[in-house]
Structure formats: structure tokens, C-alpha cells
Amino acid sequence: MIRYLTGKLSLVVVQVLVVSTLVFSLIHLMPGDPAALVLGTERGGDAAALEEMRHKLGLDQPLLAQYGHWIANFARFDMGVSLYDSTPVHTYVLQRLPNTIELAIVAIVLAALIGVPLGIVAALKRQSFVDMALSSIAALGVSFPVYVLGAFLILLFSFKLHLLPASGFVAFSDDPVKHMLRLALPAITLALGLAASIARMTRSSMLEVLNKEFIQTLRAKGVSEWSIVFKHAFRNAIIPVVTVIGLQLGNLIGGTVLIEYLFNWPGMSTLLVKSIANRDYPLIQGCIVVMASFFIIVNMLVDLLYGLMDPRVR
Amino acid sequence: MNMSDALLEIRNLTTQFRTDKGTFPAIAGVHFTINKGEIVCIVGESGSGKTVASLSAMQLLPPAGQIASGEIWFEGRDLTKLSKKQLSQIRGKSMSMIFQDPMMALDPVFTCGSQIVEAIRLHESVSRSAAYKRAVELLDHVGIAHPSRVMEAYPHELSGGMCQRIMIAMALSCSPKLLIADEPTTALDVTVQAQILELLKRIRSETGMSIMLITHDLGVVAEMADRVAVMYAGKVMEEGDVRSIFRNPRHPYTQGLIRSIPQPGQRGGKLHSIAGNVPGIGSMPTGCRFHPRCADATDACRRSEPDLIETEEGCKARCWKAHPSWEEEEAG
Amino acid sequence: MLRKFVRNKTFVFSVIVLLPILIVAAIGPWIVPHDPLELHPENVLKPALPGHPLGTDEFGRDILSRLILGIRPSLIVALGSTLLAFTTGLLLGLTAGYFRGIAEKAIMRVVDIVLCFPPILLALMVVGFWGAGVSNLIVIIGIVYAPHFARIAYSSTLQVKKLEYVESELSLGASHGRVLLGCILPNILSPLIIQISLTIAASILLESGLSFLGLGVVPPAPSWGQMIGQSRGYISLNPMYAVWPSLCLGVTILAVNLLGDSLRDILDPKLNRS
Amino acid sequence: GCGQGGQDAASGTSANTGKTGAGGGTLIFGLSGEPSTMDPLVQNGAPGRPIKLALYRGLVNYDKEGKLSNELAESYTVSEDKKTYTFRLRDAKFHNGDPVTAEDVKYTFERIANPKNNATFRSELSIIDHIETIDSNIVAITLKEPSAPFIHYLALPESVIVSKKWTEEKNGDLSANPMGAGPFKFVKWTKGQEFVVEKFDGYYKKDKAKLGTVRFVFYPDENTRVNALKAGDVDLIDYVPWKDAASIEQDPNLKLDSVSGPFMQLQFNTQFAPFSDPRVRKAISYAIDRNTIINTAFNGRGKPIYGIAIPKGYMGYDEKNETYFEHNIDKAKKLLAEAGYPNGFKARLLATSQYSYHQQTAVAVQAELKKVGIEIELDLPDWATRVKKNTDGNYDFVVAGTSGDITDPDWLSNFYSGGAVRLNNSAYFNDAEINKLLVDGRKELDDAKREAIYGKLIDRALDLSPFVYLTWREQAYAMKKSVAGFTNMPGFLSFQSGITLEDTSIAK
């Protein structure tokens, strides 16, 4: 177990290193000059000030030197400071990452709670009206962008019903109830979109399992249809669904920009987008390394989970 | 044998399948009986409807299939008329089934033990621990060496023979009156096959259970069967006790089958085989279904289909040759 | 073969939905009720007006006309990028799954790495290299989704490769190319077909998400993704502005999904028993 | 500057939880962005300014009418040679209890002059020759040469007075340790979410600072910001999107305070044909119906500029220029024909797709120019790329949204003076006469003479038209009806409205 984990972890490290190297070499290809942006729009054109700022930020050094510097620091778990406000990158990341993870997990759980039962129903009612209706909803679910969905939810829950706040963030430690209330809408919005693809996945997985021979055995044993579907078929069908959910979870870490904007949720995606807009190289680098690690680790966990759920891969 | 001994009686059963090209009967007017404590083997060409007949008896046909007509009497009830709920009370309890591929027939994500326990607790209100104990006993009974270890094992961790024995243990868990076994040993080698056949026979003699055994292996038939039903193209062609089938087969198809068995000592020689192919489900010949492949076919065979008629005590054949009128026609 | 298509209800239904869309895409410029580029400052963001059944956008342009003219660029982006993602992904996945060894390790690591790259960063880099534009958008979306295809192709190839008909082809002395194209490819298509329909939807949404980088169809020319993106600010003023293009996309995706499902059935000879 | 740092892709969050400050209630201010640093000498976008003006005060200030008024300076005198300004300081205190002294003033401006600190207005304030502390509360600032706008630059939120002792104690890191002599003192700054200040009891205006706490919550997305106000999550927001102005006005619980100050313009790369020809630029000015832009990009909110972007009441304003380039397709065509383009030409217009009103202005301009045969291809990269292209002079012409920094006409220098390509000039535009007039105007302190100089300059500017001004755009704050005292300052000063936070109160 330990050897297995260390093996996997070293793979993670290598992968993260490759990602960071790639990111490093590629972000410098983006047009835009961080020095000019740091100086602000007022003075961006002042050549002398620009030179000075570049020097101050260390951007005048050769790329290789900058990279060596970054890697050396990174090896000591130091991801540098933001070009913009000199705040250490890890401060930002530590502040944002929990929010992101929380939102992602709550959304995924919700999505699974919605999508899996719908998928099962669709599989059981295969090729019926219900199935058709569900797959239409799923198609719309992947086509309606989150902000349209979110905007309608805000209209409904915040403006009309006054049930939930439209946006914002309250630290859990400050007020858990308000925290959860503010988490509700973004999580639901995200979940609805994800639920569509989970439902589709569950449906096809269920269909496949229901065609397996052991289902016949269960019937021959006299197991009730209900228990066949929910105890046996479900346990078997959920395994590939979990894989997909894991992948989605990984994607959510960097893929919730619009949700974070719409609900003013302080997560990693907006941090990344902001750092990209500002060409804040260390922050971009830090964000991506963290996201990539998260993605890879989630994938690893999914593998482990897979083993837990499916005795055959143990 | 006496009619009151009948445990399962399939009367005039026709099961059809919907396909893109229409609905075709896979078995047509199948008729046979299994008495209490009897082992009946069903043999026949592949595609002749053996599996469909057994699935019909269990009411476990795939969605495309449906029973078009006929009755399946089991313990005084017509299974075709029962509700799903009533059926699931019978299945596993009074009649159970084991399938051909044991590895595929067990749920891969539950331990073997829990699957047996589930079967027990479905039909008998016993505590989990009591059921567990019963399951261990059953495993011991079917000849598994370390039953408590196997209880915790997952199907993929066991060999095919062990899985098949677990299937049997599961099928036996509620001491059913009838066991339907669809090619239970095809995937296994002869030594394991021998163990399992031995086991089935032992259980039959201990509990008086009836067994409907589907197999291709005439050796198995000879060893196991009390009576044999020979199917061809969706019909029972001949039925009778095992000795008369082997010693004195009436139907040309059965005769062909018996003659096809390789005999020791004629290595490399030509084996007998029945010429031609089984007709497809959608292209049944008129008259006797076997006549295109039958060496003795006459016009009568081409014209109309013979009934399954009694040839001697307990034996029936579906052949004009066995028909009382045959001699006359021959003469005329 | 043709009869198989016609007999498949799902297929017929999806064609009934898709065909008009394609026809409209082809003859769009001649049937638009209004010039989709013409500004009408007096009529902005109206939900529905006489002559403008679907209302107007923030420039007072006719939404219906823009939807109609938007089909073509949207389809080009969606199909172009999906095709790119599909072919690269398929190639990589097949190679990795079939040849195993070093190719497998290298390809799957690269795929993992690309997977954990945020699309926006990829987009910025491509913009940095080659500038903005439709073709670059296609490249970006292609890169973003190729790993998904690669993964699917990879795992299906692993499965199919073990099957005996692949081995039997190999044992005949068939070249790898022949085995890959003749045996493996046709049998791994069906999971890929599902992914294709998902990618088509995702690429249009990604277009709307990346349009702030100047990627995609350059305004004022319309495309669905761009309309969806632009409508974002006006949901409170004219919600239908956001709903119409999303709905069009949704219906198209539904039809593509169904088409995918039915193609899978039709191409599978097993499901057409004689 | 461009004056719209508010919408850069910053992220922020709200929190209307927690304790209330020392009486007076809590105001939650939804800001369109988060300042990157709180060091006051850096101007990094409009949203930072209200926070600065809550924490700090300068020597002088603009009052609610936009006139210069004394702040920490009780009074000041100007020497005969117009070069030395002597300020007498009030009896004001920093938040840590220290008095504001002449030494602090001297330290503040020397800090700005130090190139290391990258002060935004260092070059403007480099006119200061030296500073003398005459007394603990009297300080004299001597300039290198007379400068009319100098006193205006002291009124910028970037010229607020910082404590020497405190700053040195904190190694100059004022961003993490903001401390000034303003009405509110710093409580906490949660990066990416909010900046909290509370009432400073020692504020020198005894009856001011009515609020107990102000929480500046960062809402970078405009739709979210408006939603938050409508849902009651925040009390006050800046940068109201134009499309939502009407619905806010109609909302019984909300009010809108809007002025027109910033403006949209086109800048040209004057190095290449056809935009090197003033006739072409003027033709473009004639050709564009400004109302199209207002009605589409700004939802009907704003006023057209058919002359030059000088607000009424500012020096240099002239009624006659209001209609200088009034929409006239014929004139435009004629000018184009004269310039040798009777059938128009093709050009690329740079804007950004990151900010919708930039993009929409570009689309509207494109549609308008098509009517005189000019075919425009839009270039709509993200903001950072757009800035880079702008400052590299890598464009044909470009849509810009901007504002003057000060109410003194010297703001024109940044736009019209020749020299290096800047964000706010038309690339390579260099007119000797205009350059000279700008210098003259700056040195002259007599208002009448300045009027004359700037009058000439504006005539010349309109004649050469290196810029085509498009529209005044409305700059609005929106708030709950229960918020009182917060005033949107007119003209260029909208972004300095934070000064009125000291008068703001909220009825609960």
C-alpha cells in the first residue's frame, strides 16, 4: 500500500513538474506585459517606469534564470509572490482552494443525487416517453450555459421568493448558516448542468448491467425487481459513473469561472482568470500547479475508490 | 408413471420472439413433464430451443420473447398466469435455475457468501447469522473445502468449478423441488464436471429434488438422466426413458445424434453426422421439421407434421415412422 | 443499408430535426427576415415585436435573423473542433492502447497533462502564437477535447484488443494498420459517438466562454456561442435573448445525441438480425 | 486614465455578517474591483479610490461641487514668484493618535518623488523642487517653475498624507498596514473578498463619519453587483451598468446617482495613411451618429460629444464647440473625397471583448462608418492584449474609454502632448503648436490668460482631430433609499466620490 502510494505520488510530482515547466514556458508567449499592467493604466506607456518595474519584478532576467529561480523556490514549497501586490501566492491559494473544493464537492454530490436516480429511471423506462423526456432535458442541461440557469435561479429564489441570498460569501467560521445559504445557489446551478451528464452516463451504465447474465440469476433466485435494480444493478453500474464524477470533480477545480463570477464566490477559477488578465506570472503558475495537482490527485483517489468499490480491480 | 407424480408439466408451449422481420416462434407446441425426483435431460441441436424452454418455465424470457400459448403447470398452478410477485416467491424457493457460465452468473461486486445469504433470506425469515450458518453448511455440502473462507471471497477470486458449486449451493439454498440446469458443466473440465454431476445426483437422492438438465454431452445424459427429451427446431422430437433413447431411438434425428458420438478405437475414421443444417427460426420447412435432413423422408413427411405419439410405455416420438399408420402407408 | 436507416425511428426523428437546420444554414442569407448586422438603436432588447418574432438584441438587431445566420459559423466551429479533437484523440488513443509500451506511457501522460490545463490558458497561448480567429478557436477546442477522446479510445482499444477476432486477424499476418482500421476502429466507435455529441455542445459553449479573448467568430457576424455569451449581460432585460440561442443549441444537441444513438444501432449488424 | 479599472477580471465576494462598528450602522459597499495595493501613492483603478478616501485625507480636496477646498491644510498661500506654496496644517490626527505634522507632509511628497516607489503621479509631482518644514504645522513646497495644475494634483487621492513614523515602522509597507488621517480606520482586508473599515473617533471633522463600519465588498462582475444590490446583499454599488440603470430607477427601494464624466473616444495611429490625414479623422467624426452608440452600447444613457470632451463649467468649455462635428454624412463624404478616399477604405479597429461597452462601441462605430464606405474589421482581444497593442502603437485606431484626472485643463497634456506612444494619446501625434500651448497653459496662473491659451489649443485640437470624441458616458452609483449623504461628484471627479463617505449615513 505504502509503496503503491509513494509510486503514485512520485508520478504526481513528475507530472506537476512537467505541467509547471510547460506553463512557465508558455505563459511568456502570451501577449501583454505584466509590468505595464502593474503600473496601472495610468502610466503604462512610460518607458522608464516600465524598465524599472520590469527590473523590480525580475522580468528583465533571462527566462531560464527566472525558471531556475522559480523551480528552486518551488522545491522549498515557495511559489513566490504575486507581481501585483506582493502577496505570497500560497496565501491566495490557501484562501481560495477550500472554497473551490467545497463548492465543487457540494455541487457534485447534489448532481449525483439528481442525476443518478434520473439515469436509473431512464434506463428502466428505456425508449419510453419518460426516457425521451429525460434525455431531452439532459440535452438542454448541457446546452444551457450556467449563467442563464443561474440567473433564472437568482430571479426565482432571491428576487421573487426571497429565500436565498443572490450572491456573496461568508466564511464558515464566521457564520455557518449564512455560509451554507450562500453556497446553495451556486451549488445548485452547477449541479443541474452536471446532473445531465451524470444521468446520461448512469443510464447507459445501468442498461449495460441490466443486460448482464447475473441479473437473470438474481431473478431466478427470486429477488424482487426493486432489489435487483437498486441493490445489485446499481452497485455494479455506479462504478463507471464514479469515474466520470471524479473526472468532473477534477475539472471543476478550474472550470467554474462563470459560476464564481455570477455568485461572487471566491474560488480558484476567478483567481486564475484574474491572474491571467493581469499576466501575474507567479500567480498563474501557482494556480495551475495547484489545480493540476488537485486534478491528478483526484484521479488517483478515483482509482483507489474504484478498487474499493469493485473487488475485481483490487 | 402416474400423472399425479408430475411436478412440472409443460403443455403445448409456444414461445415467440419479436425480431425486425416479424415475430417467430422459437419453440412451438413443446410438451413434456418432469416427475417428482426425476432427472430429465434435454438434448438437441444448438438453437433448437432448449434454453428458451427452460427460461419459459422460469418465466425469465428476455424482453423480446413472450409466451404465445400453452400452459406451464407447476405444483398445481399455471405459472403463465401468476403475477410477478407470486413468481418471485416461487423462483428460488420451489424452482431454481443454474446457468451455463458460472463466472458470469454471479454478481461480481458482492461476496459469494452474501449472495447465498440473500437467497436464503429472501424466502425464509431467518436471522442473518442463522442464514450465514446455513450458507456455510451448504457450501460444505456442495464440496467446497474451506467454506468460511469462500463465503468472504468474490466470484472473480474463485475458479469456474467453485463458482458453479456456489451457484448450485445458492440454487439449493431453499431446497427447491425443481432445479433447472442449463449446460451447467460445459465450461468446466471433465474432472470438475464429474464432481458436479456426482453432487447433483447425491442431492437428488437425499432430497428427492427433480432436475431438468440441458446438455450437449450424451455421456452426461447417459450418466444422469432418468428420462430424455430430444428437441429439434423448437419441438420435442422424442421423449422417453434413457435406456430406450440410447438403445432404441425411434426418431431419425435421435438416431443420428447417437450415431455421431465418437467411439473409441476408430481414430481418424469418419464420424457419422446428420447432413444439412438446422432450419432458421424464420424459415421452417412445412411438414416434419426434420424432413430435409432425414434419409427416410417420404411425401407424408413433407406434407404434414406428425404428432408426438406414444411408441411404447413412457416413450413418445414425433415421426411418421413411429406412427401406427406408417406401416400402412409403407405398404400402400 | 438505406432501409435500415429509414426503419430506425430515432434516426428518422433526428434527421427531421437536423435537416431543416442544415437547410436553413445553407440558404440562410436568402431567407433572413432582416439584415442581421443592421443596427436599430430605437428597438433594443425588445422581447418580441411585430416583424421580430424572437425580439431584438442590444443593438436592436433581429435575433431570429442572427440565429439563422449563426448556424453556419456555429456548425463550422462545433464540427471543425469536434472533428479535430476526434481525429487526434482517436489517433493517440488507438496508438497508446494498441501498441502499449513506451507509446502508451508517453501518450497517456501527455493526455493527462493537457487534461489538467485550463482551457483559458491554452486559449491565451494559442492567441499569443497565432492570434485570434475562428480557425484558432477550432484548434484550441480541438486541443481541449482531444484528451477526452484519447482516453475513451484508449480504454476501448485495450478492451477490444483482447478479443479473439483481433487476435485472429493478427494471426493471419495482417499489418497493424489493417487491424487498427478494420478490426478495432469499427468496434470502438460507439462510446466515441456519445462523446462527439457532448463535444459539439461543449465546443459551442466554450466558444461563448472564450469570445472575450477575441476568439471565434468576430463580431458583428453572429454565431450561437457568441450570442449566448453576449446575452449574459441582458438576462434581466430580455431573458429570451439568452433563451433562444440556448434552446436552438439544446435542440440541435438533442438531435445529435439521438443521431449518435441511432447510428450506433444502425452500424451494429447484430441489431439487425435477419 | 482609462478610469475603468473596475471591471478588470478581479474577483471578490461579499460578506454582510459580523459585528457592527461603534454605532452608526454598517454600510456594505459593493465595489467593482479590488485594489492590488493599498499604498495610496499608486492609482490602480477607480475602485481603490473610495477606500483610500475613507482612510486618508490630503492637504486639499475637491468638494461636492467639484471645487478645490482645503482639507488637512487649514489654509495656504502662494509666493510672489508663484513657485512656493506654504501650507498651514490643521489640528488633525492619524488613526494611531499621532498628530499630522509638517514632517509627515514633507515625507509624503518625498516618498512620491522617490522612483523606487513607483508613484503613479511621480512625473506630475516632480515639478516640486524642494519641501521645507517651517514649523510643526507649517510646510512650504517650492516648485521648479510655476504650475497652475500643481494644486489640483495635491487633491488627488494618490496625494494623501501618510504618517512618516508609521510608514518607517512598517518598512514602507502601507498596503498591508493602511493608516491615515481619514474618517475611517482599517479593520481587515480579506483578499479577494472584502476590505473593512470602522469609524475613527479622532477624525478632525468632529461631526463627520456617521457610519460605524463600512465593508467594501468586491463584486467584479457587474451583473452580480446589481443582483446583490437588488437582493439587498449590499447597500451601495459603484459602476452601475447602463443597462440596469433604468430598472434601478424604477425600483422603489433603490436610487441611482449618476453623472456624466468619463467619455468614449477613438484614438488614431497618425503615422500611417489614411489616419495620418486630419481630414480623414474629421470625416470619421462627422460620419458617426453618436446616438447610435449611446442607444446601443450604453442603453440610451449618456450624451453625445460632437466637439471635445470638456465638461460644462470646466476651463476651456465653449458652447460653440458642442456642435462642431454634428452628424453629417455629406460632410464626411466630402472630406473623404478630398483626402482621396471617395469610396472609403479598409481599416482595423482595436477594442476589447473583455468589456462589453468597448466592444459594443466598436460594433456601433463599425456600423456607422460603413455608411460612408469605410469597411472596418474589428480586433477584439482581451484587455491585457489590447493595452499592450495600444501602448506599442500597434493599431490603426482604437476605442478608448477614459476621463481626465483633474479638473484643471492641464489634463489635456496627457492626451495631446507629443512624444512616446502612451495609453492615452494618439500614437505618433506630435504637433509643435499644441505642445507649446500645453506648456504655456501649465505655467500660466492667470485664469483669463489661460482661457485664451486653452481656447486656441482647443481650436487647433479640433482642427487636427487626433481624437474623435464619441459620448459622455454616465457614471453612476446606485444605493438603497436608506443610504443618505453619499454623493456622486460631477465631471471627472466621479471616482473621487468616496470623499463623501464621511457624510454618508444609513437608516436601518
Added chain:
Amino acid sequence: MNDILLDVKRLKKYYPLQKSWLSGRRGHVKAVDDVSFSIYKGETFGLVGESGCGKSTLSRVIMRLTDADEGEIRFEDQDLLKMKGGALRRHRAKLQMVFQKPFESLNPRKTVGQIIGAPFEIHGVASGSDKDKRVKRLLELVGLPSQYADRYPHEFSGGQRQRIGIARAIALNPKLVVCDEAVSALDVSIQSQILNLLNDLQREFGLTYLFISHNLSVVQHMSNRIGVMYLGKMVEIADADELYANARHPYTKALLSAIPAPDPDAGKERIILTGDVPSPVNPPQGCRFCTRCRDAMPICSEVAPEFVRVGDNHEVACHLYANDGPASGSVEGGRAP
């Protein structure tokens, strides 16, 4: 007739197990462990053994479908395991296989004509109408109507599919055909058809077969010599008649006694094996059969027995016969008659 066609020496094939995340151990399935035998030109070599003992693996290694870990295979005096690329591809024409699962070995998306025509295309032997003609001939040869060429595999019965597999295997006139359970799923009548077909083909084209089956009567009917495998090892090799008449290894004996006789009155003494088949990951020390052997001696669980010659063309790996002296140096089987 006495030339060695295929010579297998000390062949090993271990399948690595998926690394386990619980234990972190990496095990091996010893599917074929040190197996040697030879096949002569024109004979049928039967291979029997319980399921999972490595018969299919052995044939897959011979077919070069998986790589061996150790050992040598000589085919017509060429080292098969060293062949690569184009040479290997061309060589494959001489070595063909009929697969165990008739349905899985036919590509479901190709018509039977395409499947049977593939060998001609691949080796450029024939194309176009010439190919079609050959395909039809092959179909007729294996007893299928030639118009079936346009059908898909799923439209055939198991026996017909098996015949399609045979047609494909003999298309290029191979030297050696490996028949892996070619008749296991068929009823006796079709089984006879196919066995007849195989015998006819052998006579007509001088084919050599490696014939793998569970069904010992069938093996007896077909084979000249027979090898018995148990858990990855060859335990006995003998002429067919000799083996059936005079089996030596306890496992072989049990195997033969388990054959169900197709005669209801053939009362017969059975050796029913007890105990479970050991796992090929952790096979028992010493003789692999010792855990289930009635005659096991102490030495059996310690030392792996070597092959000893116990009669004409009869070798066995069992300690019971160790006194009869080791086999004459080489491990290869006795000579065929």
C-alpha cells in the same frame, strides 16, 4: 512423416497481475511454466487438461500472439520467437489457429466473405473476383452454402461460426493449425461434422494439428499423440492409444476416469478428485498435483518431478515412476510411429 514440425523447449509464460493497491505486491500467473514437447509433420497432437491450466496460453505463445518469457520454439527449424515485423507477418501464413470462442473470433462488423477473404488480401494472394471464388470454394469446403458470404457472423449458429473460423484458418494452406476447443460448444452432430471436416482436410492437405479440448473422447478420436497439462506444467505425453490404455500420471488417470460414457449401463469406477484447484499465482511446491493426489508421497510436496520415460513413446513427470529411470536425456517426447 517423422520430421519435427514444431519443437517447443522450456517455454515459460508468466502473466503479471495488476499491481494491487491494497498489498502493493505484484504477482504472476504462471500460466505456462517450463513446458517442452514436439509435434511431427502431419500428426495431430492432442492437448488436454483442466480449464485454466494454460492450454490456450501455450497456443497463443506458439501463434506469437503473446510473447514468451523464456524458452524456444522452433518451427521448421526457424526460431519463431526471434522473428519480427514483415518476416513474422509472412510467416504467419504457415501457422493458423481456430479460436476457442467461435463468436468472439469473428469480427461482428464484417461479413463472412470479408472475414474469409482477409487472408488472401493480407498476403496479396488473390483479389477481386478471384478472391470471391476462393472464398466460395472455402465455404463449400467447410460445408456452408456459398451464398452465405454476405451474412454477418451473428446470423450463424455456433457450429457454422466454428466452420467459418476453420475456413479462414485453412485459407492459406498452413502447415500447422492450432485448434483451441474448436468443438466445445457444439452438439454431437455438428461436432462430428467438424471433426470429419478436420480429418478430411488433414488428409487432403497434409495439415498438422495441435488439438486442444476438454472432451477426451474427441481428443482420443482425433489425436496421434496426447499431452496432458496440469497447472502450467506438462505432466504426461504419450501416444493416444497408449495413454488411454495405460495412463500413468494420477491426474491423467483421474481425467480419464471422469469421462462420462455415452451409455446408460456403463457402470464405471470414478476417481473423483477432492480439494480445490490451487491458484496458478501460488502453485504448490514440488509437484503441482500433490495437493489433490491420492498417491502423494512426502517427496511430492518438495521436489518437482522430472520427465521419465515409462514406455514406448510415453513419458510422465511423476515421482511414482522415478525409479524407472530418467527420460533419455532430452525432454522431448518419444517418436511417433
